[in-house]
Amino acid sequence: MWIYIAKRTGAAFATLVAASVIIFMFIHLIPGDPILVMLGDSATPEQAAALRTRLGLDQPLVVQYFYWAASALQGDLGRSIFFDEPVTSVIVDGAETSILLALITMVWVVVIGVPVGVIAAVKRGSALDQGLSGLAMLMASIPTFWVGLYLILVFAATLGWLPSSGYPSIFEDGGLANLRYLLLPSFALAAPNAALILRLTRASMLDVSKEDYIRTARAKGISPRRVVLRHTLRNALLVVVSAFGFTLGALISEAVVTETVFALPGIGRTVVQSILRRDYPVIQGVILVIVCLYLVINLLVDISYRFLDPRVELS
Amino acid sequence: MLGRLGMKRVLAAGAFALAGTLAAGSAVTPATAETLRYATIGEPPSLDTQMGTAVVATMIAQHMFETLYALDSKSVPQPLLAEGETVSEDGKTITVTLRQGVPFHNGEEMKADDVAASLKRWAEFGARGSTLGLDTVEATGDYEVTITLKAPNGAWKSLLAQVNGGPIVFPAEIVSAAAGEPVKPESYIGTGPYKFSDWRPNRYVELVKFDDYAARSEPADGMAGNREAVLDTLRFIPVSDVGTRVSGVQAGDYDYAEFISGDLYAILKDDPSVTPYISASPIFGLLFMNSKDGILKDNYALRRAILTALNMTEALQVSVGDPELWDAQGAFFTKDSVWYTDAGTEAYNVGDPEKAKSMAAEAGYDGAPIRLLVSTNYQQHFDQANVFKRQLADAGINVELDVRDWATLLKQRAEPGAWDLFMTHHNTVADPALLTFMNDNYPGWWTSPEKEELEATFINTSDLDGRPATWAEIQKLAYEQVPAAKVGDVFSFDIAAPGFKPAWDKAPGFQYFWGASK
Numbered sequence: 001m002w003i004y005i006a007k008r009t010g011a012a013f014a015t016l017v018a019a020s021v022i023i024f025m026f027i028h029l030i031p032g033d034p035i036l037v038m039l040g041d042s043a044t045p046e047q048a049a050a051l052r053t054r055l056g057l058d059q060p061l062v063v064q065y066f067y068w069a070a071s072a073l074q075g076d077l078g079r080s081i082f083f084d085e086p087v088t089s090v091i092v093d094g095a096e097t098s099i100l101l102a103l104i105t106m107v108w109v110v111v112i113g114v115p116v117g118v119i120a121a122v123k124r125g126s127a128l129d130q131g132l133s134g135l136a137m138l139m140a141s142i143p144t145f146w147v148g149l150y151l152i153l154v155f156a157a158t159l160g161w162l163p164s165s166g167y168p169s170i171f172e173d174g175g176l177a178n179l180r181y182l183l184l185p186s187f188a189l190a191a192p193n194a195a196l197i198l199r200l201t202r203a204s205m206l207d208v209s210k211e212d213y214i215r216t217a218r219a220k221g222i223s224p225r226r227v228v229l230r231h232t233l234r235n236a237l238l239v240v241v242s243a244f245g246f247t248l249g250a251l252i253s254e255a256v257v258t259e260t261v262f263a264l265p266g267i268g269r270t271v272v273q274s275i276l277r278r279d280y281p282v283i284q285g286v287i288l289v290i291v292c293l294y295l296v297i298n299l300l301v302d303i304s305y306r307f308l309d310p311r312v313e314l315s
Numbered sequence: 316m317l318g319r320l321g322m323k324r325v326l327a328a329g330a331f332a333l334a335g336t337l338a339a340g341s342a343v344t345p346a347t348a349e350t351l352r353y354a355t356i357g358e359p360p361s362l363d364t365q366m367g368t369a370v371v372a373t374m375i376a377q378h379m380f381e382t383l384y385a386l387d388s389k390s391v392p393q394p395l396l397a398e399g400e401t402v403s404e405d406g407k408t409i410t411v412t413l414r415q416g417v418p419f420h421n422g423e424e425m426k427a428d429d430v431a432a433s434l435k436r437w438a439e440f441g442a443r444g445s446t447l448g449l450d451t452v453e454a455t456g457d458y459e460v461t462i463t464l465k466a467p468n469g470a471w472k473s474l475l476a477q478v479n480g481g482p483i484v485f486p487a488e489i490v491s492a493a494a495g496e497p498v499k500p501e502s503y504i505g506t507g508p509y510k511f512s513d514w515r516p517n518r519y520v521e522l523v524k525f526d527d528y529a530a531r532s533e534p535a536d537g538m539a540g541n542r543e544a545v546l547d548t549l550r551f552i553p554v555s556d557v558g559t560r561v562s563g564v565q566a567g568d569y570d571y572a573e574f575i576s577g578d579l580y581a582i583l584k585d586d587p588s589v590t591p592y593i594s595a596s597p598i599f600g601l602l603f604m605n606s607k608d609g610i611l612k613d614n615y616a617l618r619r620a621i622l623t624a625l626n627m628t629e630a631l632q633v634s635v636g637d638p639e640l641w642d643a644q645g646a647f648f649t650k651d652s653v654w655y656t657d658a659g660t661e662a663y664n665v666g667d668p669e670k671a672k673s674m675a676a677e678a679g680y681d682g683a684p685i686r687l688l689v690s691t692n693y694q695q696h697f698d699q700a701n702v703f704k705r706q707l708a709d710a711g712i713n714v715e716l717d718v719r720d721w722a723t724l725l726k727q728r729a730e731p732g733a734w735d736l737f738m739t740h741h742n743t744v745a746d747p748a749l750l751t752f753m754n755d756n757y758p759g760w761w762t763s764p765e766k767e768e769l770e771a772t773f774i775n776t777s778d779l780d781g782r783p784a785t786w787a788e789i790q791k792l793a794y795e796q797v798p799a800a801k802v803g804d805v806f807s808f809d810i811a812a813p814g815f816k817p818a819w820d821k822a823p824g825f826q827y828f829w830g831a832s833k
Contacts, residue, residue, distance in 0.1 A: 032722030036729070038360055039367055044445065044756070047366075050495050082360060083516045084499070090516055149558055156566040157588075164566040165559045166552060168518075263354075263554040263563070265517035273358065273517075273555070276692070278722045 005303065012295040019291045020072070020284075024065045027283050034081045034278035055081055068284065077288070078281035082274070087285035094267035097167050097182075101189065101258070101266060102251050104182050108190035109197050109247060114240065116194075117201025122228055124206060133202070139195035144254050148188035148261040155184055165263035185262040189254055193247045200243050204236035211235075238305070245301040252290055349547035351815075351828055354554040354563055354572035359520065361497035362511075365433070365441045365490075368480035370742065374825045375551050377538075378522050379420070380483035380505035383411060383430065384476035386745055388537035390652055392476035395531070395539065396425065396484055396506060398458075406467030406776070407450075413458040417529045419486050420503075420510040427454035432487035434462065440495040442480035446748060447471060448774075466775040469782045473746035478538070478825060508544035508829045522549045535818060535830055542829040549828055561810065564589050570815045570833055573826065574807050577636040589810040592817070593639065596743040596824030597649060600634075600699055600802030602687075603739060603752070603759040608731035610685060613763075616678035618797035619662065621736075623674055624710035625703055626666025627803045634698035635805055642804040647750060647790060649804065654747055656787040659794030663801065671710035684715045688728060688737035692721035696738040699802055728758040740805075743824050747786045748774055752798040761798030 035048045035057070052058045056067065068078060077087035120132045156164035167181040168174055208214065209232050217227050256268035263269075267286055274282040359372035364380065385395040394400075398412045417425045431454045438449035450463040464471065475482055485493075489502045503511035508530070509522035524544040533540040552569070554560045560572035561579060565588045575583065575591075584591050602625075604611045604618050611618055631641040645663025648654035665671075685707075689700040697718070704714045717734065719727060727733045737758070741751060751757045753770070769792060773785040793799075809822050818830030 030723075031726055032720065033726045034722070036725040037722050039442065047440065047442075047495070054496070080516075082358070084361070084497070085516070093516060093518075149562075152559065152562045152566070156568070157562045160566060164563045164568045165554060166518075166563075166568065260556050261559055263552070263556065263559050265515070269555070270517055276720065276722060 005299075008299055008302065012299060015295060016288075016291060020069060020288060021065070023284055023287045023291070024068060025061070027280055027287075028061055028064075030278070032278045034280065037277050038081065068281075072285075072288065077285035080274075080279055080282045082277050082279045082282070087281045090270060090282055091267060091285060091289060094265060094270045096169055096171075097259070097264050098255060098266040098268060100170075100179065101182050101186055101255060101264065102248065104179070104186035105189045105193070105251060106244070106248070108186055109194045109244075112190065112194040113197030114201050114237075117198040117240075118205060118228065118233060120198065120202040121205035121209070121232075129202075133199070136195040136198045139191045140199075142191070143257075144188050144192060145257045145261050147191050148185065148258055151184045151188055152262070165261075167262075167264045167266075182264075185258045185264060188261070189251060189258045192254070193250065196247065197240060197243060201236060201240050204239040205232055208232045208236045241304060242301055245297050248297055249294060252293070351546050351549045351571065351831065351833070352569045353549065353551045353828075354560040354569040355551050356553075356560075356574045357555055358517065358553045359551075362500070362503060362520070363493070363498040364478065364480060365437045365444075365483055365485075366480075366497050368442050370479070370825070371551075373479040374827075375520055375522070375549075376483070377478045377507070377825055377827055378509040378549060378829065379503055379507045379511055380478075380485070381507050382476055382478060382481050382483055383413075384472055385478075385538040386473075386476050387539040390473075390537075390654075390745060392472040392745070393533075393536070393539035395476075396430070406469075407464045409462040409464070409471060410455070411460045411462065413460065414529070414531075415458055417506050418527050419506055420525055421486065422527075423486060425484065425486075425506055426457050427460045429487045430454070430460045430484055432490045433484045434460070434482050436490040436494065437482040441482065443474070443477060443749065444482070447474050468774055469776045470746040470748045470774065474748070476538075477745050477749065479742070479744075508542045509549055512548070517553065519553075520551045522551075523547065537823070538827065542827075544829050545832045546828065561589075564810050564812055567812065569812070571809060571811045571817075571826075573809045575810055577640045577805075577808075580637040580640055580808060583810060588813065590813055590815075591808050591810050592820075592822040593808045594806045594824070595819075595821035597642070597804035597806050598740050598742055599647075599804050600630075600695065600738065600740050601752070602699075602703065602800040602802065603728075603737050604797055604799060605731060605735050605759065606762065606798060607760040609735045610680075610683055611735050614678055615796050617675060617680050619795070620671045620674035620678055620680065620710070621707065621712060622662055622794075622797050622800050623665045624668055624671035624707050624712060625664070625800060626706055627664040627801075629666070629706070630699045630702040631803045631805070633702050634695040640806050640808060642806075644804060645794070645801055647747065647793075647801060649743070653783060654786055656783070656790055658787040659791035662794040664803075666706070668706065668709040668711075671707075671712070675710065675712055680712065682711065682713050684713050685735045686717050686733075687714050688717045688719065688724055688734040690719055690721040690724045690738070693738075693740065695805065696740070700738050731760070747789065752793065753789075759798055761796070763796055765792055765796070 035051050039047055056064060071078060079085060080087055080090050083090060116132055120129045123129045152164045155162045162184050163181050168178050170176055170178050214227060214231055217231050255266060256272055259266040259269040271283060271286045355371050357371060359375055360367055360369050362372050362376040364373050364376045381396050383395060383397040384392040387393050396414060396417060398414050400409055400411045402409050413427060413430060419425055431452045434452045438444040438447060448465045448468050450465045452460060452462050455461045484506060485498065486504055489498060489504060500511060500514050508525055508528045510525040512521040512523045514520045524547050528544060530541050530543055535541045554563060557576050561575060563569040564572050583589055606612060628643045631643055635641045643664050645660035646655055646657055687700055689696050691697050700716055704716060707714045728737050744750060747753060752759060752761050755762050769785060769789045773782060773789060776782065815833045816831060817828065
């Protein structure tokens with residue numbers, strides 16, 4: 001087990017190095033100049049040249065990469081050209097919002113997706129099942145930004161129950177009560193993902209319920225509730241858990257739209273704005289962190305298989 | 316595994332927690348009555364506005380930093396940190412007397428050394444510093460600064476009143492240490508009615524009232540006169556999505572939101588939950604032509620043919636919408652400005668494809684493709700470019716759109732061989748000398764003997780009263796040589812919560828909030 005984890009971690013690190021080269025080179029190949037974006041219409045060529053030198057953007061690309069990679073290995077992702085502060089601070093500042101948003105979203109996804117999926121499977125073919133499956137199809141089809149705008153319209157602008165946008169840090173006044181700023185965006189973000197998990201849970205439950213050991217359990221007279229929760233759901237969750245890995249990955253990309261619609265100071269919005277500004281260090285830093293997250297999530301999902309199903313080979 | 320009772324307990328606990336959170340949410344925290352929550356279109360770059368011309372940075376920074384002069388409601392410069400001035404007969408030496416007892420936010424009094432150092436740095440490194448033609452600037456007394464120009468500059472007072480990329484006054488030690496680098500937030504020390512408090516990237520920039528502010532005694536008039544800070548705190552929050560800015564004001568989360576789309580005006584002007592403020596200061600689109608390279612280089616006849624084909628009314632209807640928000644007029648300044656003139660504007664908004672076709676043929680145009688560089692980041696540019704492409708096609712002029720994002724366009728337009736036309740826009744400026752097409756180095760690179768001659772009269776003059784007449788000749792020339800075609804005046808609009816009262820009826824070019832209350 002430990003050898004497996006060590007091997008997988010080594011492979012993940014190699015992937016990370018390869019990814020860092022690709023990230024760096026591709027970003028610098030995009031046309032556009034952060035200096036011109038920063039200085040505006042009236043900047044003189046001398047001003048632009050001075051700023052370019054100060055930021056090291058006049059160095060050959062390979063030299064710039066090695067400086068960046070060497071610093072990154074020591075935990076220094078460089079300084080944002082636009083904000084003129086360390087990229088790690090920009091990421092940490094956005095991370096609070098993005099991580100909490102992802103966590104609350106995952107809670108919605110689990111709380112809605114799994115139980116409703118189980119109900120739909122148990123009531124297979126009934127009007128309830130068809131209604132829930134239809135609703136899931138609808139939720140999966142409606143774009144997140146549209147759901148977000150309507151949630152704002154109803155719950156913020158019309159009813160005034162929840163804030164329309166923004167997110168003050170929990171370290172500021174309000175503490176945990178500030179989490180209410182994340183309710184609407186997390187629900188908008190959860191809708192398509194909950195629908196996916198719902199459909200997957202339902203399908204997986206139906207597959208597992210055809211297995212011999214379920215028939216045996218029923219034949220032994222075990223109560224239907226116990227068969228569903230203990231035997232069917234536990235095995236059906238194997239597929240669902242692997243889907244959570246994808247869902248979490250999808251959340252990162254969908255969060256960009258949600259963070260823009262709800263004006264959340266998260267990492268997704270930061271990276272989009274940074275691309276428009278060609279703020280290379282921030283884009284590189286954020287993508288590198290996201291690549292790390294993907295690698296870690298994949299690693300954890302693979303390892304969790306082993307715990308859910310001891311028959312899974314780890315070689 | 317949870318038993319039946321366990322599962323129920325978990326579900327009940329979850330529902331309880333959710334209900335609790337929702338209940339907390341129903342009491343959305345109202346901001347204190349003294350805070351302005353302003354939803355901006357985006358994040359500002361450095362607030363050191365000597366060094367940059369970003370509109371959002373200027374709008375925020377003008378509450379902290381001040382200039383020697385400020386423009387009144389008729390765009391005439393009036394003393395702000397200055398008390399008065401004398402100008403030598405040759406127009407090259409200007410002696411400015413400063414107000415006494417004006418404190419910086421660090422408690423030190425502003426003196427001539429600070430002004431001299433600030434002007435010196437602005438002239439050397441500032442975004443618009445080269446426009447003045449400064450030779451030397453010296454503190455010739457505690458409260459007296461002597462400015463020597465290389466040549467007389469009729470626009471000097473307007474340039475010193477310019478807040479956007481203008482000569483804002485910092486303490487001497489701060490600007491001397493910063494030199495060509497942007498001043499850091501911890502050194503945002505000015506003389507304005509608000510002082511710097513906090514900057515959280517992606518969250519907000521916050522300014523707080525400066526209690527020791529030395530206000531002028533004259534009544535407020537535009538940017539000039541008394542600047543009284545009524546609100547305790549100004550908080551500028553980046554909200555890039557326009558729908559979110561609107562619903563944020565409707566929901567009571569923001570007091571003010573800028574740059575609302577024109578297509579929402581018809582709905583919002585009748586909405587009791589918001590008050591629209593149309594800008595008094597138009598932004599106008601410009602279709603720049605390449606004077607350095609390519610098919611349009613010095614073919615003024617072909618440029619006039621292009622201009623003749625364009626129907627600006629149609630382009631403005633498509634790109635802006637509500638007629639209250641645009642004005643298809645060809646003068647580069649509005650009617651209430653001292654710079655307004657209709658010279659040459661008979662060539663504006665002709666929209667005659669047949670005439671344009673024959674003009675293009677006379678100009679020797681053979682149907683070769685003309686590359687129009689445009690960005691999708693500004694929807695109006697993109698919409699207008701599409702309308703123009705079709706109008707020019709009707710006149711037999713073959714335009715190919717080269718669509719880029721704004722950062723790429725900025726890079727590409729600096730390369731003379733990479734484009735023939737490009738779309739951009741312009742804010743209202745204090746003096747024609749600040750119009751981008753007047754700058755020989757701005758992409759487009761308009762230079763011609765006729766321009767040089769008129770420019771020499773216009774800029775290097777001590778005849779201040781004669782300048783508007785010279786500007787009229789320059790505008791006429793701009794319609795003959797067409798360095799850039801003006802699309803038309805577009806008045807952006809902002810919205811405020813009903814209880815919020817700014818100190819103006821029409822939003823100024825850079826919305827200021829001294830005198831505002833809620």
